[in-house]
Amino acid sequence: NAGVMQNPRHLVRRRGQEARLRCSPMKGHSHVYWYRQLPEEGLKFMVYLQKENIIDESGMPKERFSAEFPKEGPSILRIQQVVRGDSAAYFCASSIGTDSTYSNQPQHFGDGTRLSIL
Amino acid sequence: SQQGEEDPQALSIQEGENATMNCSYKTSINNLQWYRQNSGRGLVHLILIRSNEREKHSGRLRVTLDTSKKSSSLLITASRAADTASYFCATDGSNAGGTSYGKLTFGQGTILTVHP
Numbered sequence: 001n002a003g004v005m006q007n008p009r010h011l012v013r014r015r016g017q018e019a020r021l022r023c024s025p026m027k028g029h030s031h032v033y034w035y036r037q038l039p040e041e042g043l044k045f046m047v048y049l050q051k052e053n054i055i056d057e058s059g060m061p062k063e064r065f066s067a068e069f070p071k072e073g074p075s076i077l078r079i080q081q082v083v084r085g086d087s088a089a090y091f092c093a094s095s096i097g098t099d100s101t102y103s104n105q106p107q108h109f110g111d112g113t114r115l116s117i118l
Numbered sequence: 119s120q121q122g123e124e125d126p127q128a129l130s131i132q133e134g135e136n137a138t139m140n141c142s143y144k145t146s147i148n149n150l151q152w153y154r155q156n157s158g159r160g161l162v163h164l165i166l167i168r169s170n171e172r173e174k175h176s177g178r179l180r181v182t183l184d185t186s187k188k189s190s191s192l193l194i195t196a197s198r199a200a201d202t203a204s205y206f207c208a209t210d211g212s213n214a215g216g217t218s219y220g221k222l223t224f225g226q227g228t229i230l231t232v233h234p
Contacts, residue, residue: 004160006160031220033220033221033222035224041226042206042224042226042227043161043206043208043224044224045221045222045223048221055220056219056220056221058221059221091160091161093161106151106163106166107151107163107222108163109153109160109162111159111160112159
């Protein structure tokens, strides 16, 4: 399956613990995006990364949240000291690029990680 | 900031009928995309329409775009029970050089229920 792979599908954490969400983009895609979806709502942009670079993190909370996309391996969204309000579905998407050559290519989404905070 | 808003919030129809969903947004865009989301799953890309296009077809899907009104519509013809899902529009902005900002701005979605 060459699609966007996210794991785990479900993650349960107690308040104060750390959550790590992983995303492997589609083959050939070097641009990764993270979105958060609260119940009954649309997706909200969090962060946009390319390999080893954060391009836009304007949607990510300033504290407790961080993201990386290393040269090797998956992209990681890390939430430290989780609180109940962090409970949501977190989706990763990837695309081939965003310059004028690729600016009209769609983003492809994974099935998400559903994070529950006890 | 951009904000896509769909209407109606929920739509319930019988199999074989057509379903029309609308989306409005606030700022200039590079393209507009429609996605489907089945319960508990990720988003599936349906169709992308560029800012210089007015209408696009894909199978039973027809999308229109009116940039003067900052609105788009998605028409699903001859609906099937399997079309039951949430449908989202998402806008992709760009800078003056035509480079996408990358991030998509999603609407709240339309929940479509097709009864067999």
